[in-house]
Amino acid sequence: MSALIFTYLYPATTSAERPVRRRAGVSRAARFNCLALVCVLKVGLLLLMLAHWQSTAAPTVQPVLSVNILNDDQPPAPLAAPPEPEINFDRPVITVTVPQIHFLAEPVNPPAPVQSPPQAPAAVSPAAPKADATPYHHQLMRDIARHKRYPVPAKRANQQGVVEITFEIAADGSLVSAEVSKSSQIPSLDAAALAAVTQASPFPPIPAALGLTRLRLTIPIEFSLK
Numbered sequence: 001m002s003a004l005i006f007t008y009l010y011p012a013t014t015s016a017e018r019p020v021r022r023r024a025g026v027s028r029a030a031r032f033n034c035l036a037l038v039c040v041l042k043v044g045l046l047l048l049m050l051a052h053w054q055s056t057a058a059p060t061v062q063p064v065l066s067v068n069i070l071n072d073d074q075p076p077a078p079l080a081a082p083p084e085p086e087i088n089f090d091r092p093v094i095t096v097t098v099p100q101i102h103f104l105a106e107p108v109n110p111p112a113p114v115q116s117p118p119q120a121p122a123a124v125s126p127a128a129p130k131a132d133a134t135p136y137h138h139q140l141m142r143d144i145a146r147h148k149r150y151p152v153p154a155k156r157a158n159q160q161g162v163v164e165i166t167f168e169i170a171a172d173g174s175l176v177s178a179e180v181s182k183s184s185q186i187p188s189l190d191a192a193a194l195a196a197v198t199q200a201s202p203f204p205p206i207p208a209a210l211g212l213t214r215l216r217l218t219i220p221i222e223f224s225l226k
Contacts (some may be wrong), residue, residue: 008073019031131209140169140203147199150223151188160225163193166218175201181218193221 020207127144154160178197180190206212 041051094136094175143200144196147194151192154188161186162222164196164220171206171213173203189223
């Protein structure tokens with residue numbers, strides 16, 4: 001059939017007849033329509049053969065075949081390029097901060113303190129009245145006064161003053177220690193006061209009624225020319 005159509009469209013001519021044939025030949029649009037008809041017939045034949053083959057073979061997915069008839073005057077449209085993915089570099093970066101989780105142990109309450117039952121206050125026996133130490137102190141002062149000596153150079157220079165002496169006595173009356181606790185600012189008077197205490201020892205024993213094993217006293221010793 002294709003050969004018949006081709007012979008119809010392009011008959012054999014001689015060189016003398018070619019100019020006449022061309023002027024009297026079929027128009028260009030008629031040729032294009034004939035070619036399109038041939039294509040359609042061939043496609044139809046292929047579809048029939050394909051349908052027959054699919055009916056005998058296992059069912060498969062039928063391909064879709066589309067035929068577009070284009071005119072020679074219209075050029076084919078260019079294929080559109082796939083859109084490129086748009087990259088936005090100005091998009092802000094989102095930072096997700098995961099809070100840190102701390103597992104805290106449950107506080108353990110300390111055991112409550114065991115309160116002991118209140119104790120009854122001990123009976124306080126009335127304190128025995130202490131003996132008066134004034135007579136003993138007066139006796140010590142008399143003994144020290146008997147051994148006080150006014151330094152001659154200080155008397156000639158008309159020097160006077162008061163010296164405080166701190167001393168400690170044992171229970172038997174022996175002198176344990178003695179020192180100048182407050183000076184008169186005159187060395188000879190300080191030395192004379194300290195010598196009076198040391199020369200007066202041993203003192204009388206401490207009275208047992210005072211209940212003391214040692215007695216510490218601070219006494220003033222005055223040096224005056226009046």
